[in-house]
Amino acid sequence: MLKTLFRTRLRNSLNSLRKSALWVGIAIVFGLLVVWTASFAQAQKPVHVSLLTSALDAAQGENLVKAFEAENPDIKIDVVEGPNASNLIEDLYTSSFLLGGSPYDLVMMDIVWLPKFAAAGWLTDLTDRLTPEDVADLMPGDLSGGRYQERLYRLPIRSDGGMIYYRKDLLEQAGIQPPETFDDLTKAAKQLQQSGAAQWGYVWQGRQYEGLPAMFVEVLAGFGGFWVDPKTQEVGIDRPQAVQALRFLKETIAQGIAPPGVTTFQEEETRRLFQSGQAAFLRNWPYVYPLASADDSPVKGKFAVMPMVHAPGFESGACLGGWGIGIANSSPHPDAAWRVAQFYASAAAQKIAALENGYLPTRRSVYVDPEVLAKYPYFSSMQRVVERAVLRPPIAQYAQASDILQRYLSAALTDRMSIEAALQAAAQETRTLLNT
Secondary structure: OHHHHHHHHHHHHHHHHHHHHHHHHHHHHHHHHHHHHHHHHHHHOOEEEEEEEEHHHHHHOHHHHHHHHHHOOOEEEEEEEEOOOHHHHHHHHHHHHHOOOOOOOEEEEEHHHHHHHHHOOOEOOOHHHOOHHHHHHEOHHHHHOOEEOOEEOOEEEEEEEOEEEEEHHHHHHHOOOOOOEHHHHHHHHHHHHHOOOOOEEEEOOOOOOOHHHHHHHHHHHHOOOOOEOOOOOOEOOOOHHHHHHHHHHHHHHHOOOOOHHHHHOOHHHHHHHHHOOOEEEEEEOOOHHHHHOOOOOOOOOOEEEEOOOEOOOOOOOEEEEEEEEEEEOOOOOHHHHHHHHHHHHOHHHHHHHHHHHOOEOOEHHHHOOHHHHHHOOOHHHHHHHHOOEEOOOOOOOHHHHHHHHHHHHHHHHOOOOOHHHHHHHHHHHHHHHHHO
16 A cells, blocks of 8 residues: 555656756747747848948949949948038048047048058058959059058949040131140140130139149149159159149149139039130049030030140149048958948949949959940040149148148238249158158
């Protein structure tokens, strides 16, 4: 009787233990399943990389973001819209870096920001990431614009270069060949003005702002001069070539070839004069071409573009502008950021940007793309201009050097200082800046 009772209780206890063990096992398996599912879900969650750009560029780049994310579902690009003024975008990037740990993984930057950002250690070195095929396809000037002290920190995604627009119809009617030298330009401009074909011969950007040194370096290069040698820190703006360059510009005002108000003009004032038919020659950027070719433009089909003129024995220069993309050193997602940067700099992305927005590419292959040329036949002539690019000095103190040159160029152009005195003062201040 007692044995039977003991066996019954033992059997019940074992059954209870088996049931408990089963439930514990189920609980463990369920817990592991939950952990695995959460880990899997986390692994499948896309990585977010952010960049700051202007509101205009953000709107125009929406299709680029969609194209990238469609091919890379594991990465999401968070575009932060900033103001349209590029100097304000630069200030926002600078402030974020100075505060420590920028919230932006990618840095969309103007070419003149690169030296400062790289010198401050804010950017990732990309030198060893480019393939030989990339190097061969990218325009040399645009690639150089992404380097600081021989290292690459910025992939070029959009090019820009100063050039001369001219009224080919007026030149043909007057039997004048497109000018090649500064003297040719002066003579052609005067002839067209004297015949009444154009009110103004040549318009350029003379206001005290970044556009003034950008324009001046082209004229300076055309006389064989230079501003600052980034390798030796040598300053060349008090040399005879710089005097010749500034004298040429001042003479266009003195001779009435350029309007007296040219010293207050930025890009848009000069574009409107040319596009309305009042000027025979214009120095400006590629953005003017589609505007001047619009159906309501008085000069539609009547103009062409060419590189900046030069002095005999020298070559023309186009001030290189444009935008590129770099990776913030503080980014927690450098590999994902590199994939985004690669895409933006790719031929496929630049083709989209060219077809949708008319932006000049930085890749040779896009300039000869049949679809791009069918829409923008003038791209072939634009490539010729950009290939003759002149860099503004890639020095860490560029903003300060530019401010110095702007002030003294303006002083000379508005007769507040002589040409020689202004350039000597600018050179001396620049040397002091570089030495400190």
